Each structure stands twice: as C-alpha cells, then as structure tokens.
Amino acid sequence: MSLEAEGKIDRKQFRALISGIAAIVSKAKIVHPVKRISICRDPEDNMLLECCKTAGADYLITGDNDLLDIAGLVFDFGIVTPGEFIKTK
Numbered sequence: 071m072s073l074e075a076e077g078k079i080d081r082k083q084f085r086a087l088i089s090g091i092a093a094i095v096s097k098a099k100i101v102h103p104v105k106r107i108s109i110c111r112d113p114e115d116n117m118l119l120e121c122c123k124t125a126g127a128d129y130l131i132t133g134d135n136d137l138l139d140i141a142g143l144v145f146d147f148g149i150v151t152p153g154e155f156i157k158t159k
Contacts, residue, residue: 101125109143112136122147131155 079087103120110116115136122130127147132138141149150158 099125110136110140119145129155 101121101124103117103124105120105123107116107119107123110119112134115134118130118132118137121127123146129148129150130137131150131152133151137149138151
C-alpha cells in the first residue's frame with residue numbers, strides 16, 4: 071500500500087516526492103571504491119564511507135548513529151542528519 075493510499079500524503083505531495091527522487095537518481099553515479107576504510111563500529115557501514123570518498127561527495131546524509139558518531143573525524147565530506155543538511159542549504 072502506498073503512502074498516498076494510506077492517507078499520509080496527498081497527490082500533490084506524492085508527485086513532489088517522486089519528482090525529488092527522480093532528480094536525485096538522474097544525478098547518481100556508480101562508484102567503485104579504491105581504498106578500504108575500516109573505522110565504523112558497524113563494519114557494513116564502512117562501504118558507505120568508501121563510496122562517499124571515491125565519489126567526492128560533499129555530504130553523507132544519514133540517520134544511522136554508527137555513522138553520525140564518527141562525524142567528528144576528518145573526512146572530505148560531512149556526515150549529517152537530514153535535518154542538519156536542510157539547515158545548511
């Protein structure tokens with residue numbers, strides 16, 4: 071069942087959501103990390119750090135505390151929550 075069918079968002083919000091997702095996907099690129107990073111307490115999350123570094127990302131936007139807790143380390147990109155990201159824009 072969709073968010074629209076459940077009454078959580080209306081048709082206009084749904085279309086805006088789909089449009090936003092399409093805009094992000096249209097700029098997405100596939101990266102193949104060249105250097106391993108092994109600093110996150112959840113080893114599976116290290117792959118996200120590797121991809122961000124390889125892609126030259128400006129931000130890693132996440133709600134994952136395993137990643138947010140290492141945000142104080144020096145990276146070429148910021149690790150922020152969605153709310154923090156919106157405040158920077």
